[in-house]
């Protein structure tokens with residue numbers, strides 16, 4: 001064991017516990033030492049939980065919500081049309097970490113566990129010589145669900161704090177880890193402040209608006225919890241303009257807080273000379289509905305607001321910025337990372353975005369399939385082909401059953417005008433395509449499901465369990 005001790009002792013320390021604002025221990029570190037070789041460059045993958053693309057300044061939002069991403073964006077490819085394959089954490093994050101579509105890996109319910117047989121991105125990297133560390137404050141992306149496969153250290157939310165710890169603690173600790181860790185290292189982050197209840201530390205509440213967000217919306221009280229627990233139609237009458245304004249200001253303030261912290265992390269890596277050579281990816285697992293279609297949160301629909309996510313990719317050595325408007329998927333993250341590093345890219349459901357490292361490059365158009373199977377909320381599938389989007393959902397907010405919709409995103413990016421009634425042929429074609437893609441992808445995996453009482457209370461607080 002002597003060699004193991006030496007390897008560990010020379011590694012940068014990862015804090016073994018963390019205290020939240022109330023002094024309660026809220027994170028725990030799991031360590032898994034491994035031998036290393038020397039190869040390639042650093043990789044930083046940041047999944048900002050629940051961050052919809054259109055709320056970022058870089059995606060055209062009117063408020064200055066994301067100056068913290070400016071420095072990174074100035075030397076990155078910005079994918080203006082990046083889409084998550086599912087509208088909530090478990091299926092979507094698992095796809096980011098595996099390169100498999102949710103229909104393939106089949107992690108589609110709260111508490112589903114990633115089978116050992118699935119080889120994750122960090123496993124590929126660790127096998128090739130990368131040191132690997134993760135911080136995830138989402139209780140569903142945690143060692144108990146085996147999302148720690150391939151990580152030398154995984155700092156997770158203990159579940160003792162209602163909601164989650166703040167992103168600042170994560171970015172400070174993670175930056176220190178990467179700066180102190182030899183190249184090549186892989187850092188994975190999943191902060192939670194953009195997820196309800198949109199917590200922001202007191203000192204940062206006026207950073208966006210010059211004052212704290214308007215009061216009125218309360219995640220744990222009133223209409224929100226009734227909406228989240230199923231009494232949606234009745235509770236929605238209580239959603240006033242002031243309530244909506246308050247909700248949106250709280251969300252936007254959380255976006256500002258969290259992206260400011262990412263900006264600090266980027267600065268820290270730059271100061272340590274660890275930014276230029278690194279592959280840095282910033283994205284989200286899904287977005288958030290803020291009543292655009294009459295609903296709230298995520299996992300209840302397949303509209304743009306829950307599927308259109310940010311994606312910035314800074315290729316190693318990149319010094320300029322450009323924009324790719326072709327639709328891409330977050331399932332593409334794993335093959336992209338492996339391809340950029342020159343590692344074998346196993347067969348999967350995504351494709352490498354490495355060609356876009358050349359400005360002006362294009363790739364053949366490819367349909368993107370979306371899926372959600374959450375019987376307590378919705379069962380739905382959708383497909384995006386260019387700017388056409390087909391949706392088949394078992395019920396919507398108006399109580400309509402077995403609904404098919406067709407949207408022309410070029411004319412109607414907000415998906416407010418269903419044209420299925422006047423484009424019947426196209427509706428039929430895209431329905432057929434959706435069914436064919438789903439049949440091709442559907443795997444036979446049946447993941448184990450694990451939920452403790454503490455998990456249940458955490459997930460209930462976040463609105464996931466009734």
Ligand SMILES: [Zn+2]
Nearest residue numbers: 049050089285
């Ligand atoms: Zn999420």
